[in-house]
Amino acid sequence: TVVPFKQWPWHQWAQLYPNETAIISGVSPITWQQLSCHINHLANNFAKQGVDTQSTVLLRGKNNLNLVFALLAVFQCGAKVLPLNPQIPKSLLDDLLPHLHIDFYADLSESTLDLDAALLDLNGVEFNNAPRQHKNEIKDVQWEPSRMATLILTSGSSGLPKAAVHTFDAHLCSAEGVLSLMPFEKGDSWLLSLPLFHVSGQGIFWRWLLRGATLVVREMHPFIDALQGCTHASLVPTQLWRFLQNKAQQDRQYSISLKSVLLGGAMIPIELTQEAEHCGIQCWCGYGMTEMASTVCAKRADGKAGVGLPLKGKGVRLIDDEIQIKSDSVALGYWFDGKLKPLSLTADGWYSTRDKGDFIADEWCVLGRLDNLFFSAGEGIQPEDIEKILNTHPSVSQSFVVPIDDAEFGQRPVAAVDADIEIINQLPQWYHSRLAGFQRPVACLQLPESLKNGGIKISRKQVQEWVKGQM
Ligand code: 4YB
Known part of the structure; x- marks a missing residue:
C-alpha cells in the first residue's frame, strides 16, 4: 500500500497545516482545522443516531458542501457510503435499494451553498429512517485503510446497476496512480467538476485528500465562473468542448488559473485536446472505470488517439481484442443483499472490461464497447x-x-x-x-x-x- 496516513486524512492535514485552505465553497475558504473540527462534530452527531462500522448510509444529492461534509463524517463513523444520483428514477430505486440494505438515508439535494446556513442545515440533519437507538456512549472509530468506504453504482448497459465496493486504500491507490503522472501539489485547487456519485468525482475527492490540496465546491453553471481560481478540473469531453466554445466569447482573463484538465469517461477527440492545449490548458487523457476506482491509464495529450500506458499500480493486457486490467485499486466486490459478491476475474486475477482495445504506436487505445x-x-x-x-x-x-x-x-x-x-x-x-x-x-x-x-x-x-x- 502507498497510504501515508496514520489517522483520518483530514485530521492529519489539520495537524500539519491547520490554517491552510482545505475547501473553497463558493468563494469562502475553509481551513483544515475548521474542517476537521466540523467533521468531528458531525460524526459525533451521526454516531449518536446509530451510524457505526456496520452501517450503510445513502447520501442522495448533487455535489455541494454538505455532501462533502456528510461523506467525511460518515467515513469517520466507520460506515459505508452510497452517494446517489438524485436523478435516478424512483422505479429503479424500488428495484435496487432492497438489495443494498441501507441503514440510513439523507437527502442533501436541497441544501444551500452558503457556508453558515449549510452548517446549520447539517447540524439539523436527522436521518429519515434511523433506528433511533440514540446512543450516549460513543467510541472513536480508528482510521483503517482496509475498511470499506464507498458503494458506487455502475451504469451497466443491461440489468440493474451494481454497487462496486471500494476501500480507502483502493481510492488512495487510484489517486496515487494519477498523481504519479500528473502534477498536483499543495496549493493547487481541483474543482469538484464531476459528481461524487460517480468514480470521476470520487477521483477528485481522493486526490485532494492524498495531497492535502484545495477542493473547490461550487455551482457548476456558468462553468466559466465555477473555474475561477482553480488550477485543476476533471471533465468529460463534452464539458471541455462546451467550455472552449463559450470561452471564445468570454473575457480571456477568466481562465488564466486553469493549468490542467483530466479528461475521461468517453472517447477523447484529438481535435479537442489540440484546441485546449492551444489555449494554454494542459490536457491529460484518462481511461478508467467504476470497478477500478477511476483512472487506469493516462497520458499528457500528444496528438495521438490513445490513452497512454497503465499508471503506477495498474496493468493492462489484451485478450481477443478485449482490454483486461489488473489494479491495486480494484473493487472488493459488489454489495448485494448485505454481502460482498466478488468481481468475476480471470483465473489469473484480471478484470475483463468488455472494452475493445489495441496497442498502437506504443500506447493503449480504447476502440469502443464490445457489446455495441x-x-x-x-x-x-x-x-x-x-x-x-x-x-x-x-x-x-x-x-x-x-x-x-x-x-x-x-x-x-x-x-x-x-x-x-x-x-x-x-x-x-x-x-x-x-x-x-x-x-x-x-x-x-x-x-x-x-x-x-x-x-x-x-x-x-x-x-x-x-x-x-x-x-
Ligand atoms: C472510455 C474512456 C476513454 C472511459 N475512451 N472510452 O478521473 C478520471 O479518470 C476521469 C476524469 C474525467 C472524466 C471521467 C473520469 C473517469 O473516472 C471516468 C471513469 C468512467 O467513465 N467509469 S464508468 O464506469 O462510468 O465507465 C467506464 C467505461 O467508460 C469504460 O469501460 C469505457 O467503455 C468508457 N471509457 N474512459 C473511451 N478515454
Missing part, C-alpha cells in the same frame, strides 16, 4: 468508429450511432447527433465521402435534451429506444 458491435448485411459495425468520424465535424459536440432493425440488412446504423439542426441536415452530405457505404447512417437525428440526464454519460440504451420511437 452489430451487423449490417454481414458487415460488422462498431458504432464508436462512426461516432469518432462524426465528432471530427467542428460543430458536432457528441454523437451516438445505434442500430435499427431492417428487413433487408438485418440492422442499419442511425445517428443521434448533438448539434444545431442546420448542421445535422447537412451531415449526410458531409459524411458521404468520409464513411464506408455500410457505415453511413441511414438517418441523422438531433439528440434531444431529454436524454442529457444529470449523470456524466448519456445512456446508449435510452438513445436506442428514443431512435426506435422516431423511425
Whole structure:
C-alpha cells in the first residue's frame, strides 16, 4: 500500500497545516482545522443516531458542501457510503435499494451553498429512517485503510446497476496512480467538476485528500465562473468542448488559473485536446472505470488517439481484442443483499472490461464497447468508429450511432447527433465521402435534451429506444 496516513486524512492535514485552505465553497475558504473540527462534530452527531462500522448510509444529492461534509463524517463513523444520483428514477430505486440494505438515508439535494446556513442545515440533519437507538456512549472509530468506504453504482448497459465496493486504500491507490503522472501539489485547487456519485468525482475527492490540496465546491453553471481560481478540473469531453466554445466569447482573463484538465469517461477527440492545449490548458487523457476506482491509464495529450500506458499500480493486457486490467485499486466486490459478491476475474486475477482495445504506436487505445458491435448485411459495425468520424465535424459536440432493425440488412446504423439542426441536415452530405457505404447512417437525428440526464454519460440504451420511437 502507498497510504501515508496514520489517522483520518483530514485530521492529519489539520495537524500539519491547520490554517491552510482545505475547501473553497463558493468563494469562502475553509481551513483544515475548521474542517476537521466540523467533521468531528458531525460524526459525533451521526454516531449518536446509530451510524457505526456496520452501517450503510445513502447520501442522495448533487455535489455541494454538505455532501462533502456528510461523506467525511460518515467515513469517520466507520460506515459505508452510497452517494446517489438524485436523478435516478424512483422505479429503479424500488428495484435496487432492497438489495443494498441501507441503514440510513439523507437527502442533501436541497441544501444551500452558503457556508453558515449549510452548517446549520447539517447540524439539523436527522436521518429519515434511523433506528433511533440514540446512543450516549460513543467510541472513536480508528482510521483503517482496509475498511470499506464507498458503494458506487455502475451504469451497466443491461440489468440493474451494481454497487462496486471500494476501500480507502483502493481510492488512495487510484489517486496515487494519477498523481504519479500528473502534477498536483499543495496549493493547487481541483474543482469538484464531476459528481461524487460517480468514480470521476470520487477521483477528485481522493486526490485532494492524498495531497492535502484545495477542493473547490461550487455551482457548476456558468462553468466559466465555477473555474475561477482553480488550477485543476476533471471533465468529460463534452464539458471541455462546451467550455472552449463559450470561452471564445468570454473575457480571456477568466481562465488564466486553469493549468490542467483530466479528461475521461468517453472517447477523447484529438481535435479537442489540440484546441485546449492551444489555449494554454494542459490536457491529460484518462481511461478508467467504476470497478477500478477511476483512472487506469493516462497520458499528457500528444496528438495521438490513445490513452497512454497503465499508471503506477495498474496493468493492462489484451485478450481477443478485449482490454483486461489488473489494479491495486480494484473493487472488493459488489454489495448485494448485505454481502460482498466478488468481481468475476480471470483465473489469473484480471478484470475483463468488455472494452475493445489495441496497442498502437506504443500506447493503449480504447476502440469502443464490445457489446455495441452489430451487423449490417454481414458487415460488422462498431458504432464508436462512426461516432469518432462524426465528432471530427467542428460543430458536432457528441454523437451516438445505434442500430435499427431492417428487413433487408438485418440492422442499419442511425445517428443521434448533438448539434444545431442546420448542421445535422447537412451531415449526410458531409459524411458521404468520409464513411464506408455500410457505415453511413441511414438517418441523422438531433439528440434531444431529454436524454442529457444529470449523470456524466448519456445512456446508449435510452438513445436506442428514443431512435426506435422516431423511425
Ligand atoms: C472510455 C474512456 C476513454 C472511459 N475512451 N472510452 O478521473 C478520471 O479518470 C476521469 C476524469 C474525467 C472524466 C471521467 C473520469 C473517469 O473516472 C471516468 C471513469 C468512467 O467513465 N467509469 S464508468 O464506469 O462510468 O465507465 C467506464 C467505461 O467508460 C469504460 O469501460 C469505457 O467503455 C468508457 N471509457 N474512459 C473511451 N478515454
